[in-house]
Amino acid sequence: xxxxxxxxxxxLGQGGRQRLVLIAxxxxxxxxxxxMEGRMxxxxxxxxxxxxxxxxxHPRVLAALGSDTQGVAQKxxxxxxxxxxxxxxxxISRRPTLLxxxxxxxxxxxxxxxxxxxxxxxx
Numbered sequence: 042x043x044x045x046x047x048x049x050x051x052x053l054g055q056g057g058r059q060r061l062v063l064i065a066x067x068x069x070x071x072x073x074x075x076x077m078e079g080r081m082x083x084x085x086x087x088x089x090x091x092x093x094x095x096x097x098x099h100p101r102v103l104a105a106l107g108s109d110t111q112g113v114a115q116k117x118x119x120x121x122x123x124x125x126x127x128x129x130x131x132x133i134s135r136r137p138t139l140l141x142x143x144x145x146x147x148x149x150x151x152x153x154x155x156x157x158x159x160x161x162x163x164x
Contacts, residue, residue, distance in 0.1 A: 058096035065100035070108050080107035087114055090134035098137065105141055116140050 067077035084106055085092055095103070106113055117140075120129045133140060136158060 056096075062095060062098055062100050062103060066103035066107060069100055069104040077104075077107055080110060083107075083110040084113065087117060088130045088133055088137075090128075090130040091137065094134055094137065102137055102141070106137065113140055116145055 063077055063081060064074050066081075067074045070077060072080075081095070081103065084103075087110065091098075117129055117133075120127075120132070124132070139145065
């Protein structure tokens, strides 16, 4: 029988945490870890500022974003049109859940929400 180690005593580096998030997201999405890795790479092409968040990103959020990278791209275009001077990648890296349908489908409400949540220099 294996030895049980408390998670508080387990020290994982950034790469280890990112791998665990990736595996959990793959299980949630019902795909292989390799497939989720590919989807994560697509997300990073769209949102390079997201790379620093990956080790701490909730697996459900990564699974949702990774399951619809084309939808993510469309939402990024809409945000770019709404905020032409903004660094959209940085905005999303501060609050990745804004790209999830339940937040984004609020239409014009997302603009007000972003204005309240983000500093003026980002908008």
